[in-house]
Amino acid sequence: MSALLDLFTTIALVLGALFFLAGVVGLLRFPDTLSRLHALTKADNVGLGLIVIGLLPQAGSVFAALKLLLVWLLVLLAASTVGQMMARVARRAGPPR
Amino acid sequence: MSLTYVLESVLALLVLGAAAWTIAARSAFAAAVGFVSYGLLLSLMWVQLAAVDVALTEAAIGGGLTGVLLLGAVATLRGTEARTNRRPALPLRVLAAACCVLVSVALAVVVLTLPESGPTLAPQAVAALPATGVGNPVTGVLMAFRGFDTLLEKVVLVLALVGVWSLAPDRYWGGHPGLEHRLPADGVLPFFARTLPPLGVLLGIHLMWTGADNPGGAFQGGTVLAAMWLVVMMAGVRDAPAIRELWLRLSLVSGPVVFVAVGLAGMLTAGAFLAYPIAIAKPLILLIEVPMLLTIALALGLLVTGPPERTADPR
Amino acid sequence: MSTVTLFGLCASALVGLGLYGALTHPQPLRKLIAFNLLGSGVFLLFGVFARRGAWQSVGGDPVPQALVITGIVVAFAATALAVALLLRLHKESGEATLDPPAPAGASTERRSP
Amino acid sequence: MNPEFLAAVAGFVMITVVVGLARILWGPGDADRVMAAQLLGTGGIASLLLVGVARDLPAAVDVALTLAMLAAFASIAFIKGVTAAQDEDSGEGGGR
Numbered sequence: 379m380s381a382l383l384d385l386f387t388t389i390a391l392v393l394g395a396l397f398f399l400a401g402v403v404g405l406l407r408f409p410d411t412l413s414r415l416h417a418l419t420k421a422d423n424v425g426l427g428l429i430v431i432g433l434l435p436q437a438g439s440v441f442a443a444l445k446l447l448l449v450w451l452l453v454l455l456a457a458s459t460v461g462q463m464m465a466r467v468a469r470r471a472g473p474p475r
Numbered sequence: 476m477s478l479t480y481v482l483e484s485v486l487a488l489l490v491l492g493a494a495a496w497t498i499a500a501r502s503a504f505a506a507a508v509g510f511v512s513y514g515l516l517l518s519l520m521w522v523q524l525a526a527v528d529v530a531l532t533e534a535a536i537g538g539g540l541t542g543v544l545l546l547g548a549v550a551t552l553r554g555t556e557a558r559t560n561r562r563p564a565l566p567l568r569v570l571a572a573a574c575c576v577l578v579s580v581a582l583a584v585v586v587l588t589l590p591e592s593g594p595t596l597a598p599q600a601v602a603a604l605p606a607t608g609v610g611n612p613v614t615g616v617l618m619a620f621r622g623f624d625t626l627l628e629k630v631v632l633v634l635a636l637v638g639v640w641s642l643a644p645d646r647y648w649g650g651h652p653g654l655e656h657r658l659p660a661d662g663v664l665p666f667f668a669r670t671l672p673p674l675g676v677l678l679g680i681h682l683m684w685t686g687a688d689n690p691g692g693a694f695q696g697g698t699v700l701a702a703m704w705l706v707v708m709m710a711g712v713r714d715a716p717a718i719r720e721l722w723l724r725l726s727l728v729s730g731p732v733v734f735v736a737v738g739l740a741g742m743l744t745a746g747a748f749l750a751y752p753i754a755i756a757k758p759l760i761l762l763i764e765v766p767m768l769l770t771i772a773l774a775l776g777l778l779v780t781g782p783p784e785r786t787a788d789p790r
Numbered sequence: 791m792s793t794v795t796l797f798g799l800c801a802s803a804l805v806g807l808g809l810y811g812a813l814t815h816p817q818p819l820r821k822l823i824a825f826n827l828l829g830s831g832v833f834l835l836f837g838v839f840a841r842r843g844a845w846q847s848v849g850g851d852p853v854p855q856a857l858v859i860t861g862i863v864v865a866f867a868a869t870a871l872a873v874a875l876l877l878r879l880h881k882e883s884g885e886a887t888l889d890p891p892a893p894a895g896a897s898t899e900r901r902s903p
Numbered sequence: 904m905n906p907e908f909l910a911a912v913a914g915f916v917m918i919t920v921v922v923g924l925a926r927i928l929w930g931p932g933d934a935d936r937v938m939a940a941q942l943l944g945t946g947g948i949a950s951l952l953l954v955g956v957a958r959d960l961p962a963a964v965d966v967a968l969t970l971a972m973l974a975a976f977a978s979i980a981f982i983k984g985v986t987a988a989q990d991e992d993s994g995e996g997g998g999r
Contacts, residue, residue, distance in 0.1 A: 391912045391953075398916050398946060402923035405942060411934050414926075418938050421920075422945045429916075429949045436956045445964045446952065449971050452674065453945055456975030459667040460941060463982045468934045470986075478907050479957075482914040483793045487800040489921055494804050494827050498811040503819055504933060504984070508940050510823055511977050512924065515947045515970065517830060520797060522954065524837045525849025527962045531969055532859045533830075536866050539973030541826065543980040544866075548819055548873045550984040555886040559817045571813045579806030586798030586838065595843025595851040612852035613859070621856060628860045635867035639874040664979065675972050682965065690962040694859055699969060702976045709983055771863075778870035781877065 383435040390432030397425035411468040415461060422457040426450055483523055490516045503556055507545045514538025527690035528613040531682065535698035536775075543705065544779050608757025610688035617692065618760045622749045626738070629731045629767065632774040636727070640718055643782040649719030650783040656711035668710030675703035683768050687757070693764045697771025704776040715780050717787035723773065730770025734763050798838040804831030818887055822872055829865050833858045909957035913950035920946030937981045944974035 397420055404417020430450040437443040493516055497509035514537035521530035562568065600612045600620065607619040617625050643650070679699035686692030707713050716723050737759055738749040745752045751759045808831055811824025836854045843851030880886050923946075926939035948967045955963025 388908065391909070394949070395912050395915050395919075398919050398949070401942065402919045405923045405926055405938065411932055414935060414938060418942055421942055425916075426945050426949050429912075429952065433952055433956055438961070442961060442964060445968065448674070449948060449952065449964065449967050452671075452968065452971040452975065453948065455667070455670060456971065456978065457941070457945070459663055460937075460975070460978040460982065462663045463979075463986075464934050464937060467982060467985050468932065471932055471934065478914070479910050480793065482910050482917075484796060485914060485918060487796055489917070491800055491803055491807075492921075494807050497827060498807055498815075498824055503817065505936060506820060506823055508936050508981070510826070512940050512943050513827070513830075515944060515974070517834070518966065518970065519947060519951060519954075520800075520834070521837060522951065522960065522963055522966060523793065524797060524841045525844070526837050526840060526855050526858075527960065527966060529833075529837060529855055529858050529862075530966050532862050534966055534970045535973055536862050537830065538970075539977055541866055541869060542977045544870055544873055545819070545823060546977075546980050546984045548877060551877055552817075552819055552880055552886045555880065555884070556817065559885070559887045559889075561816050561889065563814055568814050572810055575806040575810040575813070578809060579802045582802035582805055582835065583799050586795060586802060586835075589839075589842065591792065591794075591842065592844070593839060593842035595845050596853045597843055597845035597848045597851050600852045601845070601848060612848055613855050616852045616856035617859065621853070624857070624860055628864055631864050632867050635871045638871045642874050642878045667975075667979070671972075671975065678968055678972060682969070685965070689965075691965060692859075694863055695969065699972055702973055706976055706979060709979060775866070778867060781874055 387432045387435055390428045394425050394428030394432060397421055397428060401425060411471075412465060415464055415468065419457060419461055423454055426453055486516065486520055486523065490520055503549045503552070504546075507542060507549050510545060511538050511542035514542065528611070528686075528692060528695070531690060531692075531695040532698070535695055535702070539702055540698060540775060540779060547779070547781075606753050606756060607751070607760065609760060611686060611690065611692075613690070614686050614692050614760075617694075618763065619751065619756070622734075622738070626731060626734045626749070629734065629770055632771065632778075633727055633731065636774050636777055639778060639782050641782075643784070647783040647786055649717060650787040651717050651785045652715050652777060652783050653708070653780040654784060655714065656709055664710045665712055668706045668712045672703040672707055675699055675706075679703070679768070679772070683764060686764075687760075693767045694771060697768045698775055700768065700772035701775035701779070704772065705779055708776075708780065715777075718777075718783055719787055726766075726769050727773050727777075728770070729766035730763075730768075733766045737763055794838055794841050797841075798835065801831045801834035801838060804828070804834065807831075816887070816889075818876055819873075822869060822876070826865065826869060829861075833861055836861075906957035909953045913953035913957070916946050916953070917950045933981075933985045937978060937985070940981070941974065941978050944970065944978075948974070 401417050401421025405414050408414045408417055427450055430446050433446055434443050437446055490513065493509055493513035497506050497513055500506040500509055514533060517537060518530045518534035521533055600616060603620065604612055604615050607615050609615050679696040682691040682699060683693050683696035708715050741750040742748050805828055808824050808828025812821050812828060815821050815824060836858045840850040840854035876886060920943050923942050924939050926935050948970050951963050951967045951970065955961065
């Protein structure tokens with residue numbers, strides 16, 4: 379059972395790290411601000427999400443696991459708000475660069 | 476050479492890189508962004524140093540509040556940036572750089588020549604800890620063994636705030652600090668400012684409460700509360716209070732006042748200023764920490780909003 | 791070289807960097823940021839010395855750690871007061887520095903666009 | 904769970920995110936700089952959670968929570984600063 383959980387953790391963490399990598403590649407390579415924003419949100423939401431999910435079996439207690447989920451929830455809330463506002467800023471700044 | 480060691484070396488390089496960027500960046504905005512990133516990396520470093528209490532403080536104040544304070548100033552001073560660019564002459568800069576390198580090298584030599592383990596007060600702190608009733612040695616030092624420092628530090632916070640307020644033009648004295656933020660009530664930001672603070676208040680109180688036995692405490696909790704208050708003000712959900720409000724001034728001084736009162740009571744009951752009778756040490760520490768949390772949250776929040784810039788008259 | 795030494799060297803370099811910025815930057819706001827860097831370098835040195843005092847299950851000497859926490863809060867209060875002074879100066883004079891205004895074309899540095 | 908593996912993932916995420924910081928250097932817009940800083944925040948939170956489990960420091964989650972809270976707060980302030988500058992440039996008063 380614990381080996382199975384460890385396998386789950388490994389897979390989720392590797393996937394999460396890959397999403398971070400993809401997000402950064404997007405942030406660096408995409409041509410304009412709005413598509414870069416699109417790439418960023420993948421790292422923020424999915425990357426961190428997978429890492430949190432992967433760490434859940436290792437958390438030790440239900441309370442600790444809930445706190446891990448709360449971290450993700452907070453980042454989701456912040457990222458969606460900031461993403462909206464940033465897109466507005468980028469749109470007002472002029473045509474895509 | 477373990478993987479953890481590589482990780483720590485990378486972290487040290489990152490901190491240095493962020494610091495160098497903060498100094499070298501051309502625009503002040505970029506420097507402020509760099510400073511926030513630097514604060515974040517630094518708090519990771521504090522975790523690696525097994526000083527989680529400090530990591531919490533650095534994450535909350537170093538990256539968060541100081542960053543926001545600087546960004547506000549950068550936005551206001553944007554127009555003067557291009558004019559204020561007269562650097563010292565090159566020879567002078569080289570001389571300054573040489574002196575700074577000298578300072579760094581001297582400190583580095585000290586670090587390198589020190590023995591691996593140094594003198595420590597940890598055994599004494601841990602031995603005396605049961606008398607205070609708290610389980611976190613750092614909280615024990617802050618609230619009991621060096622309580623006087625913490626009391627004076629509260630006073631410094633309030634004094635700094637009085638200093639900031641005194642910069643207000645006479646006609647605005649007693650008025651509302653900062654600019655008024657007017658936003659449509661159904662926008663993204665007001666929604667955010669209504670969703671986040673309940674969680675943030677919970678976290679702030681949790682940090683204060685858990686600080687008795689785990690890393691955390693009134694400073695860290697108070698900073699989170701201050702940040703939540705600032706979000707509410709920035710989103711225009713609630714305006715900043717007029718500084719002549721009696722409740723505001725009473726709450727601001729409640730932390731130091733309760734601290735001094737408990738300290739004076741200690742002279743009668745335990746024989747010295749700021750001494751706690753052992754039987755009720757922990758309830759007393761909590762009694763001090765609750766108003767302290769309020770004082771810290773209000774003072775930090777108001778320090779960021781700045782001096783009054785509007786009259787207190789109702790709009 | 792242990793982690794503690796490594797972080798100690800990093801802290802020493804931070805103090806130097808911050809000092810250089812505080813000495814040479816023309817804008818007071820940037821001096822303030824640099825001064826904060828310097829301060830955090832000093833705090834980090836404290837942390838390094840505290841870590842050397844690790845004892846049994848305690849990860850470091852709690853006394854310097856508590857001092858650093860107090861120090862960070864006081865540094866913030868001082869920064870806030872300095873920023874308020876700077877903003878008031880800007881309101882009064884329209885400038886963000888006490889230096890006399892530069893004569894036209896006297897600047898040796900490239901102006902930012 | 905092998906702590907070395909967790910530390911390795913933490914290091915990988917940290918390095919990736921820092922490469923992304925090149926956007927702070929390049930810009931071109933302020934929005935791009937804020938994005939890079941936000942990514943650093945998320946990456947820092949992720950590696951903090953990983954290090955917390957690897958080194959068995961349950962309090963690291965509290966630091967991560969504080970970071971998440973304050974990073975959100977700082978991003979909002981960034982954007983307010985940028986929009987204020989935009990308003991000034993375009994001559995519009997108030998608004999968002």
